Amino acid sequence: MSSDVVALLRTELGDRVDTSPACLAAVRADKSGHGADGVPLAVVHAASVADVQAVMRVATATRTPVVPRGAGTGLAGGANTGGGEIALSLRGMDRLVEVRPDDLLAVVEPGIVNADLNALLEPHGVWWAPDPASRAISTVGGNIATGAGGLLCAKYGVVRDAVLGVDLVLADGRLLRLGHRSVKGVTGLDLTSLVIGSEGTLGVVVGATLKLRRLIAGERVTLTALFDGVRAAAVASAAVTASGIQPAIMELMDATSLAAVHRLLSLPAPPPGSAQLTIQTDGPVAADEARAIAQVLTEAGGRVSVAADDAEGEKLLAVRRAMHPAMETLGTALIEDVSVPRSALPDMFDEIARIERDFALVIPTVAHAGDGNLHPNFVFAGPDVPPVVWDAAEQLFHAALRLGGTLTGEHGIGVLKRRWLADELGDDQWKLQRDIARVFDPLGILNPGKVFAP
């Protein structure tokens, strides 16, 4: 039966069907470290919408599960492909099809890498704002499938705010064009938004119409502030938000994270126990805003340094961007992703401290403090997440929910958080969501076992 499926795929798609052991092994995992069980049937390297449609027709005819995949940089196992499944790679469909600076839109294929897209857009004076930390390696299609966020979201929005339409191949191979090219449009239900963040459970994104912004004129000012502990830094970041000034970036690193990155980058060790905020302002009044923010931070007990220029500002941000490599030097990292209302950041850090005590764990944490999204890291030895870590993670999720927050700000549910999904949604909404997915995919062949699996 499996060999029949591969044979059918080969008939339709020839050498775009890959069954090399290395390739089959690679698609079993994403950047979460978690891997699926079993060996996938095949990886199909789609080169066109027609290829995707052909795969889905074979899959429907043979009831074979299909896992859509971009660059495999997800952190929740959403693109992991296991035994009996087809991995459908969109990575090769990477063209920028159209740029319209006058309409502030671009049409792209899903496999284009976020940073590559922005490099192509820059000469036109425009950019696509979503900036996940993975932007140098993650695809726009993957950003859409996960509803990705990033550092700039409080000021410039998340993926949901930056997509006008998507082209979607359904489970049975039909192609739908969802959404609009116009700024406004309310024709029926907003299926574009429904697809954003649906993690491959509703269809295969084969194209997107993106909402662009003009490049930001004016200067950028970057500053850091050191605090005696993470709670003080969190209180200060909430004070910045409450002051009414909107920084482009406001990142928080706790003491463990900061020390680990300084070690990795061979920088002088920060004062013991120090947490740090890194803030960037941009636009026509960036300097005024940076001055006002520096005052708020100083009043909150921070020791402020302002970068002399863009190059020095980039160095300060590089410290934040080195967080994940620094964690990898310590062991295997499970990167969590809870998000809370901004005013609840100090309380969430208290909860993390409590969980560290209760479970005798160290949980190095960075946060997109401008939008309330925290990335607590659990670091351990070996490939498998120890039970104690999942117990602690569960406490983390429940604490975020109690504070009015969510399990996942930008990484998605995938396989790693599916067992807590109903805790947030409630059973009624969980079932409603799953039933909606079944309308798109009545046979249950689209990324089964992800998000809604019991």
Added chain:
Amino acid sequence: MSSDVVALLRTELGDRVDTSPACLAAVRADKSGHGADGVPLAVVHAASVADVQAVMRVATATRTPVVPRGAGTGLAGGANTGGGEIALSLRGMDRLVEVRPDDLLAVVEPGIVNADLNALLEPHGVWWAPDPASRAISTVGGNIATGAGGLLCAKYGVVRDAVLGVDLVLADGRLLRLGHRSVKGVTGLDLTSLVIGSEGTLGVVVGATLKLRRLIAGERVTLTALFDGVRAAAVASAAVTASGIQPAIMELMDATSLAAVHRLLSLPAPPPGSAQLTIQTDGPVAADEARAIAQVLTEAGGRVSVAADDAEGEKLLAVRRAMHPAMETLGTALIEDVSVPRSALPDMFDEIARIERDFALVIPTVAHAGDGNLHPNFVFAGPDVPPVVWDAAEQLFHAALRLGGTLTGEHGIGVLKRRWLADELGDDQWKLQRDIARVFDPLGILNPGKVFAP
């Protein structure tokens, strides 16, 4: 059977069930002028979520259609209630429940009027950006149900960009809490976005968590530019967008509209054939932006006047805001709502001129030129839309679709556009959308005959 339904409602809801002839007559129509056939069973003035749940339980038990209603200011007949139907008014649930300037969010009941909400938010230094022209009389719940837009959308977004979560009562009376209080959140499918613009077909919106903005600091500068004809004005507005400067407001009035408003307001008649752009900039560099825009407009052949101050600026905008009253002095107005990519505005005005010639009609048109949303008005005598007007409107819709646009930018489908919905969506997407609605409402009692009716 109908009397049984009313009796059941009275048992549950007492004097909140209204069967007075005047009230039953009022809910048959909205501001479109179109009215439903037959006399509704009852109007229920809900005072709480529990009231809404009680209505829906009776409706489910008796298979009775329910039409949710805010202030009845819709322009597509979406809230019109006909024979055998219950009108469920949310207008009385109008509390501002919570304001969090530090988290930039507010929690509201659905019946609060948009302008009333903003008056309450202003002392907190925040506002809710969606500004439909009806904002003085329309409710936030209605704005959500229609996915409303307004004048400020190109710079500050539409309703979809300004809602974090909704509380939704399902057809069977169960209450779901959709969405988040945090800036980011990707837990499962984005049902909040799905509800926005669903026109009462998925459930009854009984509460919302709104995303707020800080009040804009700095000055506002308002200017107008007169052009020899609407095409020249449209080309100039596209040039402003293409220049990279983002005005807060950019409105276009064609010659017929401008002349009608000047007559209504007893202003001196504009030069014959003149169309006008009215533009406002705001924020810290508003004056610089206005100067740059004035130059673009002058180079495009416009005769520019800049308001001396805010009061004069308001007078210039009042001309634009008097459009609907001016149309009402001419007869019954069917206000259309096509939207196109901004660069296609000049072509869309050419299409309108062609349709005027082909059908021997005058179609006074205003446009939110900043976002490409046009409101062509068909004016006629008597309450019923003449067949020739629908024939012309169909040409208008098809022209907008050819130019990459949509049937409706911000008013919705309701009853008035349902026969063209599949022209835009395609049959496959039309059916998929209807099947999704059935997941929420398996008995088909939520606003039947609207949006998806064949």
